[in-house]
Amino acid sequence: MVRLLDYLLIAGCIAVLLLVSHWIGQLAYSWMPVEATAEAQKVDSLFSFLVSVGAFIILGLVGMMVYSVLFFHAPKNDYSEGHSSRGDIRLEILWTATPTLLVLWIAFQGFNIYQQLNLLGLGQILHLHTPLKSEPAYAVATNDKPEPASETIEVFVKQWDWSFLYPNNVTSNELHLPVNLRNRLNMHAKDVLHSFYVPEFRLQQYIVPGRNINLVVTPTRTGKYTLKDALFSGTYFALMDANVQVESLEEYKQWLTKTEKEPKTRKNQALAEYSQSPKTWFKSGWYTVVPNQRVITQSALR
Template sequence: MLRFLEYLLIAGYIAVLLVISHWIGQQAYSWMPTEATAEAQKVDSLFSFLTSVGAFIILGLLGMMLYSILFFRAPKNDYSEGHPSRGDLKIEILWTATPTVLVLWLAFQGFNIYQQLNILGLGQIVHLHTPLEEPAYAVASNDKPKPAAETIEVFVKQWDWSFRYPNNVTSHELHLPVNLRTRLNMHAKDVLHSFYVPEFRLQQYIVPGRNIDLVVTPTRTGKYKLKDALFSGTYFALMDANVHVESQQQYNQWLTKAEQEATSIKNQAVAEYSQPPKTLFKSGWYTVAPEQRAIARSAVPEAMLQGSRPKG
């Protein structure tokens, strides 16, 4: 009878643990920045699932320790050794099989979600154009990238982001129409950079000498911040750009306005570079001197284009 009550207690605890773990996993959605793309929803689903699994494991271990203290506590002055775990075939199989099944389950869940991202076109459009090579797609070669509504050229260098739109308007701000698939064709002029907007949940390396495409589908209007996720030197923290997700009408109005007006945006790296050093001793380390940004509607320098296009 006592053994039956113990099993009943364990079963009840597992049921409660599943409910609590699921609740914690749902709370994980609020720990991340606001979802702003269709791709972000899939990534957050994976994060929530992993959080639920982690909560179940840690609470389960705590429960096992508490259970052992309550039901397997040694009597006073009993210094004899307990049942040896080494050499016990059942225990060996249990703690080998359980982590194996858990890892395979997590791998399957992750693969399933990333397959859903491929349906959205993410895996199909991350490809590299290299000299004398065909585009290398992340899925089967007979699959073709889904069409995007618009293509925006992204140029990055130390210490500046710039964007060229279909009407040849060049800006230091990224504007995207909401609920439309937009292809970002990215070029790095000098060193390795990384395109990262936390709310988009997409991070893509930009390799010098290669054109790298990334399709994004914004779902929430607002203003976001583009960061370079790779450390690249002295002014790394200042290398950001504003990202505006807006309605199609607002996007078209901005394009028309940008085409007619020439605006200049302050480059914070230039301001920092022009100030006297705030340290007592000069390190003598080499750093790239930032250049003042050009006007918003100016054309992208041809040297940048040549540095990012493959030679054939």
């Protein structure tokens, strides 16, 4: 009877740990930037699960240590050794099989998500299928002709500038995307290796010179975001950002029409810092590419 009560107590503690760990895992969603794409949901789900597992392990271990200290501490001047669990085959199997299966499951889930998102994208074309219904989003890497997207935008990147060519031959340094539609980004690097990264999209894609890399993204949340170059491999790379505007299809078409008629320019921060006198005592003599003045919007037909 006593052993049964012990088992029930252990089961109750495990149930409480599971509930608390699940609650902490749900809190993890608020630690990340907002989910702005269908692809972000998969990444955040895996992150939440990993937080739940980590919380369960740390709370369980700390709880066992606190319980042992409070109820099983040795009396004063008692230097005898406690009961040894060595040789208990059940415990050996438990603490060997459980971590092994958990690590394998996490590895499988991580590989599955990365395969669906195809973050490498080298030599392959990425399909991201996101139905408007409750069917989950998925991606398939294939060398066949890609499925048609609602919008195809050419992305060009170089030191230190992002530019985007839209279907109506408008070139801009701002990335505008219609919400809830498949948008194909054909990415090209003009000089060195770059990385396309929007935190709210949960997508990071290397852009390799000499290769055309296709990425399909389906925004689900309107708003203004920031595109960053995640590869800080030189001077002014931290300044390589661009505005990303996710808007309704009507607003997107209005923006395309407006930018054909009203070209705009904005200050290139890399050029501004390059023009300043160095604040160091000694000149390095390292060669630096001179940044060009950035043009935000212009019509390629002009």
